[in-house]
Amino acid sequence: xxxxxxxxxxxxxxxxxxxxxxxxxxxxxxxxxxxxxxxxxxxxxxxxxxxxxxxxxxxxxxxxxxxxxxxxxxxxxxxxxxxxxxxxxxxxxxxxxxxxxxxxxxxxxxxxxxxxxxxxxxxxxxxxxxxxxxxxxxxxxxxxxxxxxxxxxxxxxxxxxxxxxxxxxxxxxxxxxxxxxxxxxxxxxxxxxxxxxxxxxxxxxxxxxxxxxxxxxxxxxxxxxxxxxxxxxxxxxxxxxxxxxxxxxxxxxxxxxxxxxxxxxxxxxxxxxxxxxxxxxxxxxxxxxxxxxxxxxxxxxxxxxxxxxxxxxxxxxxxxxxxxxxxxxxxxxxxxxxxxxxxxxxxxxxxxxxxxxxxxxxxxxxxxxxxxxxxxxxxxxxxxxxxxxxxxxxxxxxxxxxx
Amino acid sequence: xxxxxxxxxxxxxxxxxxxxxxxxxxxxxxxxxxxxxxxxxxxxxxxxxxxxxxxxxxxxxxxxxxxxxxxxxxxxxxxxxxxxxxxxxxxxxxxxxxxxxxxxxxxxxxxxxxxxxxxxxxxxxxxxxxxxxxxxxxxxxxxxxxxxxxxxxxxxxxxxxxxxxxxxxxxxxxxxxxxxxxxxxxxxxxxxxxxxxxxxxxxxxxxxxxxxxxxxxxxxxxxxxxxxxxxxxxxxxxxxxxxxxxxxxxxxxxxxxxxxxxxxxxxxxxxxxxxxxxxxxxxxxxxxxxxxxxxxxxxxxxxxxxxxxxxxxxxxxxxxxxxxxxxxxxxxxxxxxxxxxxxxxxxxxxxxxxxxxxxxxxxxxxxxxxxxxxxxxxxxxxxxxxxxxxxxxxxxxxxxxxxxxxxxxxxxxxxxxxxxxxxxxxxxxxxxxxxxxxxxxxxxxxxxxxxxxxxxxxxxxxxxxxxxxxxxxxxxxxxxxxxxxxxxxxxxxxxxxxxxxxxxxxxxxxxxxxxxxxxxxxxxxxxxxxxxxxxxxxxxxxxxxxxxxxxxxxxxxxxxxxxxxxxxxxxxxxxxxxxxxxxxxxxxxxxx
Numbered sequence: 001x002x003x004x005x006x007x008x009x010x011x012x013x014x015x016x017x018x019x020x021x022x023x024x025x026x027x028x029x030x031x032x033x034x035x036x037x038x039x040x041x042x043x044x045x046x047x048x049x050x051x052x053x054x055x056x057x058x059x060x061x062x063x064x065x066x067x068x069x070x071x072x073x074x075x076x077x078x079x080x081x082x083x084x085x086x087x088x089x090x091x092x093x094x095x096x097x098x099x100x101x102x103x104x105x106x107x108x109x110x111x112x113x114x115x116x117x118x119x120x121x122x123x124x125x126x127x128x129x130x131x132x133x134x135x136x137x138x139x140x141x142x143x144x145x146x147x148x149x150x151x152x153x154x155x156x157x158x159x160x161x162x163x164x165x166x167x168x169x170x171x172x173x174x175x176x177x178x179x180x181x182x183x184x185x186x187x188x189x190x191x192x193x194x195x196x197x198x199x200x201x202x203x204x205x206x207x208x209x210x211x212x213x214x215x216x217x218x219x220x221x222x223x224x225x226x227x228x229x230x231x232x233x234x235x236x237x238x239x240x241x242x243x244x245x246x247x248x249x250x251x252x253x254x255x256x257x258x259x260x261x262x263x264x265x266x267x268x269x270x271x272x273x274x275x276x277x278x279x280x281x282x283x284x285x286x287x288x289x290x291x292x293x294x295x296x297x298x299x300x301x302x303x304x305x306x307x308x309x310x311x312x313x314x315x316x317x318x319x320x321x322x323x324x325x326x327x328x329x330x331x332x333x334x335x336x337x338x339x340x341x342x343x344x345x346x347x348x349x350x351x352x353x354x355x356x357x358x359x360x361x362x363x364x365x366x367x368x369x370x371x372x373x374x375x376x377x378x379x380x381x382x383x384x385x386x387x388x389x390x391x392x393x394x395x396x397x398x399x400x401x402x403x
Numbered sequence: 404x405x406x407x408x409x410x411x412x413x414x415x416x417x418x419x420x421x422x423x424x425x426x427x428x429x430x431x432x433x434x435x436x437x438x439x440x441x442x443x444x445x446x447x448x449x450x451x452x453x454x455x456x457x458x459x460x461x462x463x464x465x466x467x468x469x470x471x472x473x474x475x476x477x478x479x480x481x482x483x484x485x486x487x488x489x490x491x492x493x494x495x496x497x498x499x500x501x502x503x504x505x506x507x508x509x510x511x512x513x514x515x516x517x518x519x520x521x522x523x524x525x526x527x528x529x530x531x532x533x534x535x536x537x538x539x540x541x542x543x544x545x546x547x548x549x550x551x552x553x554x555x556x557x558x559x560x561x562x563x564x565x566x567x568x569x570x571x572x573x574x575x576x577x578x579x580x581x582x583x584x585x586x587x588x589x590x591x592x593x594x595x596x597x598x599x600x601x602x603x604x605x606x607x608x609x610x611x612x613x614x615x616x617x618x619x620x621x622x623x624x625x626x627x628x629x630x631x632x633x634x635x636x637x638x639x640x641x642x643x644x645x646x647x648x649x650x651x652x653x654x655x656x657x658x659x660x661x662x663x664x665x666x667x668x669x670x671x672x673x674x675x676x677x678x679x680x681x682x683x684x685x686x687x688x689x690x691x692x693x694x695x696x697x698x699x700x701x702x703x704x705x706x707x708x709x710x711x712x713x714x715x716x717x718x719x720x721x722x723x724x725x726x727x728x729x730x731x732x733x734x735x736x737x738x739x740x741x742x743x744x745x746x747x748x749x750x751x752x753x754x755x756x757x758x759x760x761x762x763x764x765x766x767x768x769x770x771x772x773x774x775x776x777x778x779x780x781x782x783x784x785x786x787x788x789x790x791x792x793x794x795x796x797x798x799x800x801x802x803x804x805x806x807x808x809x810x811x812x813x814x815x816x817x818x819x820x821x822x823x824x825x826x827x828x829x830x831x832x833x834x835x836x837x838x839x840x841x842x843x844x845x846x847x848x849x850x851x852x853x854x855x856x857x858x859x860x861x862x863x864x865x866x867x868x869x870x871x872x873x874x875x876x877x878x879x880x881x882x883x884x885x886x887x888x889x890x891x892x893x894x895x896x897x898x899x900x901x902x903x904x905x906x907x908x909x910x911x912x913x914x915x916x917x918x919x920x921x922x923x924x925x926x927x928x929x930x931x932x933x934x935x936x937x938x939x940x941x942x943x944x945x946x947x948x949x950x951x952x953x954x955x956x957x958x959x960x961x962x963x964x965x966x967x968x969x970x971x972x973x974x975x976x977x978x979x980x981x982x983x984x985x986x987x988x989x990x991x992x993x994x995x
Contacts, residue, residue, distance in 0.1 A: 302453055352654060
């Protein structure tokens with residue numbers, strides 16, 4: 001009886017919710033799901049799509065999510081929108097590509113899906129047809145996605161685990177569903193599906209490596225407190241690390257706007273992820289360490305401090321840093337070559353920056369200093385071969401089209 | 404033909420320290436604000452990243468951050484009997500250009516002026532008689548504001564900047580280790596003083612032995628990590644020794660970029676337009692309201708920007724030039740002493756004593772723009788001037804700003820200026836030399852002023868601003884006195900030898916001295932001797948305000964930045980509390 005009364009009450013609340021409340025909730029949800037950065041191209045109108053997404057299979061262009069009736073989603077019904085999230089199928093019945101993370105969004109609740117659409121219908125409409133995708137065969141055949149879905153899409157709706165706390169469950173929904181965090185932080189198989197047996201061990205996103213988020217003390221979040229995680233997601237920085245590049249965008253556009261309660265739920269969920277396995281690394285060569293120390297002392301120590309202890313919340317420490325000890329050094333090489341900028345948030349607006357060293361350091365020097373910071377001060381991670389630096393330099397600097 | 408733009412609420416012209424301060428303070432009112440800056444956007448990682456910001460050739464000698472003299476410069480002469488010629492390469496002073504202005508390349512010496520500096524005329528007249536303030540054709544006058552008026556605003560800006568220092572006077576109680584002569588502070592500095600190096604320590608020891616009260620230079624270079632009231636973060640100074648003439652790549656020096664802009668630039672009601680040079684202000688028929696500014700962008704296109712309120716935030720020279728070009732206020736005439744725009748241009752007078760050791764390694768390369776120890780016994784009226792034949796003074800200090808390899812190699816008297824003997828002496832002296840510096844005030848004099856040059860024009864066809872300036876016997880006597888006191892201390896530092904560098908002869912615009920140009924659009928209580936009222940509002944055009952050191956009635960013996968900022972906050976407080984609610988003159992002009 002009481003359950004029935006509660007259900008009725010819930011129904012009344014849902015039906016009685018004013019449009020504005022639903023739209024406000026939708027806005028919060030699309031922020032939590034970090035939709036806008038992909039659905040807005042640089043210098044373009046908000047939500048009008050057209051951002052080129054480079055995937056291993058070719059270039060995809062994001063869709064126009066403004067309520068323009070011709071080129072956007074102005075005519076979409078709540079059923080169609082939910083189907084896109086839930087099954088990866090658009091209003092015309094075409095398969096979408098999983099660069100749009102419907103394998104995560106499939107578990108968004110119907111109520112939340114309706115709220116997200118309600119909000120998107122309020123943004124200014126922009127007439128802008130999506131560019132044609134430029135994919136290599138066979139990936140250019142959309143119907144193939146039906147097979148991908150068969151293998152990797154588990155259509156589902158999020159259901160709380162009654163054995164866990166409400167906070168953990170809220171965190172699970174934010175991390176595993178809306179936030180689609182695993183899309184970057186879990187490695188992908190060759191056709192772009194997450195490797196579930198290696199969940200949260202860190203993965204490639206473009207020319208960056210998203211770090212391990214497990215409870216591993218050395219390379220994961222094991223040494224971060226709940227407040228550390230909340231602070232990182234709220235302000236874009238803490239005593240351990242700064243959010244920049246892809247994660248900087250996530251913090252600026254998404255997580256800084258979440259309530260402290262939701263951020264705490266995210267932290268609770270992340271902290272419960274079991275630690276990833278340790279891997280043994282061979283000692284780096286003395287030559288690389290010697291050269292690396294020279295480069296560190298001359299080029300890095302002014303900001304990161306002579307003993308790599310950093311300046312809390314401004315210049316990240318390298319000593320005992322999980323970020324620098326990842327199994328893959330792509331991010332480190334990347335930021336040394338091109339520089340990077342810390343997220344500028346409402347609570348911590350300083351966009352503390354790392355300068356580019358591509359013009360100043362050779363491949364040998366970058367490989368050495370990267371190896372050094374991964375193995376000095378008690379750190380331990382595989383040495384970085386010179387050829388890895390050369391390859392990334394070619395891609396990021398030499399082959400980069402002129403702006 | 405200028406394209407007319409939609410009207411806005413507030414137009415700022417120039418975007419250095421005061422532009423950033425004004426925009427930040429007014430943005431919260433919700434008014435639409437546009438700032439026009441002739442130079443380019445500049446930020447830390449793009450324009451002075453730590454990978455190249457210590458490039459002495461680029462920044463110091465090739466003037467990378469300064470006004471582009473080939474496009475816009477000034478003409479200069481020592482007196483009215485000479486013909487002024489354009490300054491084609493900066494020397495004596497280094498005006499900034501671009502976002503952040505000279506606030507990017509300052510040293511970070513963060514002084515408050517003395518209480519009596521604000522009563523320069525009345526105090527000295529009372530103590531030394533009328534002749535003391537009328538001599539040397541002086542045209543000094545009291546400031547229209549007191550130290551007490553500015554104290555809360557000094558305090559506010561010190562928090563914005565994270566100034567490090569040791570208070571000498573908190574609420575009237577003298578504090579050991581601070582400057583006992585300073586005006587009362589409401590509280591201690593937000594950060595401790597910087598760590599002193601050997602040169603300043605030797606100076607402090609010697610000064611103390613002579614009975615003086617040495618104290619650390621207040622510094623806008625961080626002695627420790629700091630987060631300001633806007634939530635902006637600064638990092639600890641690395642003591643690299645590249646501040647003055649350089650940007651800071653380590654987020655360690657307070658500048659508009661590090662302390663205000665990341666917050667301001669996010670405000671949707673604020674727009675910054677770079678590459679936009681204002682040619683003139685346009686007045687209504689009554690000549691009592693400015694209606695718009697005409698500016699030209701980098702493509703050569705002209706625009707007219709109407710606005711309800713216009714605030715000049717450029718350097719004193721540019722503000723004065725724009726007033727003269729726009730026909731606002733009566734130009735100053737040194738022959739009659741009438742007129743106000745261009746009147747009371749002043750500068751500062753510096754000198755030094757090099758101190759050479761054999762047995763002490765000073766390591767001057769461990770430096771910072773505001774790292775040092777000072778004494779204030781000979782500043783302002785902190786000492787008895789009876790029978791000295793001058794008024795005012797300056798501070799004496801050893802400031803270890805750096806050991807920059809081109810600019811800062813000092814050799815003893817008698818060493819040739821080049822060749823093997825110079826090299827040998829330079830190698831011997833570099834690590835073993837420090838310098839005691841004096842930093843003296845310059846008073847206003849009838850013959851020192853700014854006007855429009857009759858001959859030379861800039862790239863836009865506008866007459867250049869003409870600077871007519873020389874030191875008088877007042878300045879030379881004062882500076883010589885300071886230099887002698889500096890030499891006393893230098894000798895007490897027990898060196899092998901010293902070299903005394905007095906400032907002799909006429910003012911020379913070529914060697915670098917200091918970028919502390921003041922006056923020309925003086926603030927006062929009397930419209931016949933000032934351009935603006937105590938709130939920096941034009942007496943003639945009530946919707947026009949002028950920020951900056953142009954307001955100083957005469958110069959003081961300190962670096963001006965904190966006072967420039969305090970005056971701006973003082974003005975903004977009144978603009979927000981009174982002007983915006985009821986636009987019009989904030990001070991009535993009795994009997995005018």
